[in-house]
Amino acid sequence: MKRQYNDTKVCLKDMQVSLTMELSYPLESESNVFYESGLSKVMKRTNTVIYCPSNEKDSVAGIQKVEIVGSLAAVESARLLIRDYVPIGFVTSCRSDRVDSLGTHLLVAHFSSTFGVKMVFKLVEEDSSYQVNIRGHQYRFALLREAVYHFCHIVQTPSESVEMDLGSSSLHVSLVRNCTQLIEKKSGARICCPADGNSVLVRGSLETAYFASEIIAGVTPLHLKFQGPSSVEMNERIRSISRQMDISVSIDKTDSGIDELNFSTCEWNTRYLYELWRLRLGLQLSFSILPTQRYLWSDLAELPNSFFRKVNSTIFGPQREELALEGHRTSCDEILNLRRI
Known part of the structure; x- marks a missing residue:
């Protein structure tokens, strides 16, 4: 009863x-x-x-x-x-000839068996490069980090610039915008919240990008x-x-x-x-x-108390200009050079 x-x-x-x-x-x-x-x-x-x-x-x-x-x-x-x-994914760019010499199928199999990560390759024909998404999980982040560094080493591409695309609701994007400057100051990564999308884009070294993504998860x-x-x-x-x-x-x-x-x-x-x-x-x-x-x-x-104000607001407009990494206004894809995979 x-x-x-x-x-x-x-x-x-x-x-x-x-x-x-x-x-x-x-x-x-x-x-x-x-x-x-x-x-x-x-x-x-x-x-x-x-x-x-x-x-x-x-x-x-x-x-x-x-x-x-x-x-x-x-x-x-x-x-x-x-x-x-929850999966964690990093996107990095590399020359297509270096990847092709190793073979995408062999790379996928090697990194899956050695590090337990997933890899997705997307060919960008206009600049003869690959956008490579390397994805693992939070509880195995050490292996994911090792996989990203190892991949950048064997294809001879810098590991100092990786990207993350974090899906977000309108409310979450608004909350991230409210503390973008704090996240950038604490992490050293760059953050962009496209005004017309439901995502938060992060760019930086592997360590700073991960640092920023963890703080973003906190809001x-x-x-x-x-x-x-x-x-x-x-x-x-x-x-x-x-x-x-x-x-x-x-x-x-x-x-x-x-x-x-x-x-x-x-x-x-x-x-x-x-x-x-x-x-x-x-x-x-x-x-x-x-x-x-x-x-x-x-x-x-x-952070100042912001959730109460945000969740009770009916308008979630941007509070600041989009950040242009090259010092000029452009589209968000151009800002972070991120292509969805």
């Missing part, structure tokens, strides 16, 4: 939350490796239910969302595991949904606190005396997101969830 919520006691055993996160790269699904192996392992290890809600607009833009359902502690464990499985929108006992007084208190925590709050009342709550913030702010959940349910400090954050996200503490 389902237990009833009340203001003085909440049974965590009976509670579930739903956490929706955005991924800059779609999870690998060409051979169903992730869905049949990785995703099922995450669900089994964390005792959660995970699925990818369909969204026609986001699908067209190449953005994938993942919804995790379970207890908050289990959901947090699943979030960390999923982040480890990814995160949405937490759960139910709680209806309380007008508590809801007003939570709305006041949420502004200080840079969290957007929406509440829908139901006829059964239960409130449906939706808390939204940036992923680097997960700690406050979970703390606001605890406060809303009136739980003791022993129920606090302290998420494991990536060390690079500590730099985002310098």
Whole structure:
């Protein structure tokens, strides 16, 4: 029999939350490796239910969302595991004659067996070069980094200039624009957010580009949904606190005396997101969830509170000019020399 919520006691055993996160790269699904192996392992290890809600607009833009359902502690464990499985891809350019002398098929097989990475070659006929996408996963980044350096060495191309194309929702792009200068200052990479696209383009050395991509992941929108006992007084208190925590709050009342709550913030702010959940349910400090954050996200503490303002705005226009690396205005593809693969 389902237990009833009340203001003085909440049974965590009976509670579930739903956490929706955005991924800059779609999870690998060409051979169903992730869905049949990785995703099922995450669900089994964390005792959660995970699925990818369909969204026609986001699908067209190449953005994938993942919804995790379970207890908050289990959901947090699943979030960390999923982040480890999200692909990371670097694009580099090299002369076509050097690649052809080695053979693209042999290179793909060698790097797959040696480093566990995927490679995609795209021939650019106008300048006789290849755009090469080398892709791995977060939990094996050391091997991916070694693969990129090794490839640049054998085809004799500089490794100081690689590119990344991170798929983003309109809200995420707007949040990145808000802290572009901070990201560039901390990472040393260059950032461009095309006004007419759903992506963030990064250029720099392998290390600086990765550094920037990690910070960009930190400002990814995160949405937490759960139910709680209806309380007008508590809801007003939570709305006041949420502004200080840079969290957007929406509440829908139901006829059964239960409130449906939706808390939204940036992923680097997960700690406050979970703390606001605890406060809303009136739980003791022993129920606090302290998420494991990536060390690079500590730099985002310098950001002014921006999520609350952004998520409640209906217009997500650029806040600054696009950055021209050559010192002049041009298209974003020309700015970062990035061709999608």
